[in-house]
Amino acid sequence: MVEAFHNNIIFPNKFTGDGETKMTKDGHRVESETYVGGHVEALEAGVFRADIxxxxxxxxxxxxxxxxxxxxxxxxxxxxxxxxxxxxxxxxxxxxxxxxxxxxxxxxxxxxxxNPRIYHLDVGAMYPNIILTNRLQPCAMVNEEICMACTYNRPDAKCKRTMNWEWRGELSE
Structure with a gap:
């Protein structure tokens, strides 16, 4: 998505060639994939900022x-x-x-x-692909190096909560 933005492409194609088509180990093509299981609980939907x-x-x-x-x-x-x-x-x-x-x-x-002292974005209604595109979850997408370089990396950081995610995909023959 970042590359598409820099090249003024509004809706990039999902696949551009055979080399990018995902396949399972037993030779089935992955038509679509998503992650299921992570959820966010919120008392109130919206964005809460420290200056409002x-x-x-x-x-x-x-x-x-x-x-x-x-x-x-x-x-x-x-x-x-x-x-x-x-x-x-x-x-x-x-x-x-x-x-x-x-x-x-x-x-x-x-x-x-x-003024709240938290930043909260309710992603409860977001589709998993949006969550993944915006790098909100799953935490497996963030490695230790990225975590250490983060501005918000403190011992008491709440972003390090591990969520259970399960891969789900649609396959074709």
Whole structure:
């Protein structure tokens, strides 16, 4: 698609020669192929940008439940993710208090108008070929080298979530 754009071709042909026709190992021609299985769950469709204010309605009961489970959650993650026993953490109670204070601020005003801190594109309704063309998924299309060069590559990056994909194709004899 990139080459077609640079050469002013609006609708490029899918195949230009016999050498590009995909064949299975047993000699069948692949008429069409797609990937099935990956999905995106979204509470609301659309693009959310950090520079456009958005209305958020938070559920106080859920926030309170999360607030109350902060010490257990942090302890579990310290041990599971980082292998750090609780005895080695000097300021555990202070850090838990900071997180709980953040929840208290959210509980004080559950109906909020803020600039989101996430970028979200709902691709739930996109066809798999569009997802593949735009390199949105599957993650097998991105190798470690591409991932390391990415601007958004951080230890806490959520883009590294692995999805289960299955190849599906239509064959001819």
């Amino acid at each position: 204010p958005c209305k958020f309605r938070l559920t106080p009961a859920a926030l309170k439940s999360l607030r109350d489970s902060v010490p257990e959650t942090i302890e579990k993650e310290l041990i599971r993710e980082f292998g750090i026993p609780l005895e080695n953490v000097v300021d555990f109670d202070e850090r838990c208090a900071e997180v709980q204070e953040t929840f208290d601020h959210l509980l004080a005003i559950p109906a909020r108008m803020e």
